[in-house]
Amino acid sequence: MKSPEELTELFRSTGRKVTAQRQCVFRVLQGDVTHPSAETVHALVSAEMETISLKTVYQTLYDLAELGEIVSLDVGTGMTRFDPNTDDLHHHLVCRRCGSVRDLVADFPQLRVPEGAELGFEVGSAEIVFRGLCPDCRSAAAPEQTSGRRQTQRSRP
Amino acid sequence: MKSPEELTELFRSTGRKVTAQRQCVFRVLQGDVTHPSAETVHALVSAEMETISLKTVYQTLYDLAELGEIVSLDVGTGMTRFDPNTDDLHHHLVCRRCGSVRDLVADFPQLRVPEGAELGFEVGSAEIVFRGLCPDCRSAAAPEQTSGRRQTQRSRP
DNA sequence: TGTTCTTCAACAATCATTGTAGATACGGAG
DNA sequence: CTCCGTATCTACAATGATTGTTGAAGAACA
DSSP: OOOHHHHHHHHTTTTOOOOOHHHHHHHTTOOOOOOBBHHHHHHHHHTTTTTTOOHHHHHHHHHHHHTTTEEEOOOOOSEEEEEOOOTTTTEEEEEEETTEEEEEEEEOOOOOOOOOTTTTTTEEEEEEEEEEHHHHHHSSSOOOOOOOOOSSOOOOO | OOOOOHHHOOOHHHTTTOHHHHHHHHHHHHHOSSSOOOHHHHHHTTTTTTTOOOOHHHHHHHHHHHHTSSSOOOOOSOOOOOOOOOOOOEEEEEETTTEEEEEEEOOOOOOOTTTTTTOOOOEEEEEEEEEEEHHHHHHHTTTOOOOSOOSSOOOOO
């Protein structure tokens, strides 16, 4: 993700208007490695702007995703997460207890669909999700973080 | 997933009661490779039992998942999908246009988190999602299948 | 500065999923 | 085979995440 200043420029140059609300979202996202949900971003932004609406946060995140400045991803924690790291060569670690998400920077060059197994699909990209326990949850009685419903009883495709 | 008869036995032996509704879900799931959503399963079952409720379908799917007979997974199509194939050595192909899901049977033995990159996580499993276009959607003007909201503007972690 | 078009906040609405309650049916005991 | 306790059923309401709507307010450009 570009810097808040560059994003301001980018928004203007693509016909989008720059507002205090949006710049606040830029700032909050800057350097964030926790893959926050829209709700989490809203909470962070609210600390500075008490009246900002959740809808506005969603709209700004949607715009950023459309511009390719952030990536929206669904790792099965019940809500869409947003990642300012748009590097193609990274994947994700997901805690199956608290739902926290971290980037795993590693290239898996052999990640190709074996010839004949693609069932007619035209494959464009591959994502890997590693599931396990985050450091906090490994230390036994650590408290849960997110408020979403389903963390237990999750997948293993 | 076991056969409907074996599932009947399994349900009984684990203290669960066997009803016509449940057996109908067993039958519908048997041999299904489309990774249906709860709603899709409900539609299929409804063809036989018009009055079955969606809640019952959810409950049965939940039970089957608890018993390890099916796997629930979230591949970002907006709803949980269910897979009667519980083989650990397979991954998924997801159409980014219509949201259809297929199994990709292939082992990726080198799918280990590089030493030092796991950020303190205790990694238990890894899933790969390959995104692209299914055969139907490749042939241009093919109609959309699922009814969910977000199919466009999806992730690429 | 004025004009115009976008974006804002505060709703209400939607979709997938889950909780509740009373009626009903399974399945082991008699 | 019938009875009874308990799990399950259906219908309906409620939840959480996300999106649509609307009138007011603000950004960008002439």
